[in-house]
Amino acid sequence: MPGTRRRSNTERRDESQARILDSAEALFAARGFNGVSVKDIAKAAQVDTSLVHYYFASKAGLFTAVLRRHAPRVNQTRMDSMAAYARSAGTQMTVEGVLRAYLEPAFRLAREGGESEQNYMTLIAQISVLTSDALPGVDTTAFDPAIEAFISMLQQVRPEASREDLYWFYHLLTGAITQSWARTGRIDRLSGGLCRSDDFDTIVEKTVAVFAHGLTVGETPR
Structure with missing residues (x-):
């Protein structure tokens, strides 16, 4: 033509x-x-x-x-979000604020990015329960910088928390995140439609509300 x-x-x-x-x-x-x-x-x-x-x-x-494929963008949006929050909040940072700065970028990407991004989040959720040698390319190194930045910010907010507690806090939080990214539909069925596994905005709000008060401080019981 x-x-x-x-x-x-x-x-x-x-x-x-x-x-x-x-x-x-x-x-x-x-x-x-x-x-x-x-x-x-x-x-x-x-x-x-x-x-x-x-x-x-x-x-x-x-x-x-x-x-x-999407790891650099996910990491960068998280890093930018946390850095922006740290600059704006200064010495007034809170656990809730740090959580929101860490959570919102990835969920926003899943919500606004389209089918490809949602498929990617589902895939990440699936492999998160696998050992690093279970499948090719299954490792967490691509996301480690953002995770370490997140934990360091939590340490600033809660200096009395042990490093061990902070890593356990992240461990439990990431379970909630990946369960949400998997979009299994289980909560839809259990709640009779009151809750939707694809309602990412509400998921962020509920996750922040629950985990903002869930950081254990002090020694882990033996």
């Missing part, structure tokens, strides 16, 4: 890779790593299986690429 610009090889490559990643992300989130084949992904992405292997070498390589 006259006037239509031909796409460059780079543009075509980027489009193909994005389509493969989108398809893999959705399928892995729905079925898990072992429930999906390269053939399934290639079919969903409308490409030949050889192209998947060409770009990502293997299913394991593709899975790793999917896990690392």
Whole structure:
């Protein structure tokens, strides 16, 4: 067609890779790593299986690429949010404020980012209960900087809390986060529709309300 610009090889490559990643992300989130084949992904992405292997070498390589796809953005939004809160609150920081600064960015990304981001959060929730050697690319190092910043801010707010308590606090909090990201629908059924597992705004508010008063201070009982 006259006037239509031909796409460059780079543009075509980027489009193909994005389509493969989108398809893999959705399928892995729905079925898990072992429930999906390269053939399934290639079919969903409308490409030949050889192209998947060409770009990502293997299913394991593709899975790793999917896990690392949104991590920089999630980390950066969290870091920016916590830094902004620290600047605005100064010496008046609270556990509630730190929690909100840490929680809101990722849930906002899941709510506003679309299907891809929601699939990613679901996938992260699924792998969070696995050991680091269970599947390729399953590690927490991508998120560690934001987690350590979060714990350091909690330490500033509650200097009397032991480092051990702070890590246990994070451990319990991350369980609530990943349960919410999984969007299992269980709370929908249990509550008879009073609560929705995709109501991210309410989830943030309830999580902040519960955990803001749940930081144990003092020695852990023996």
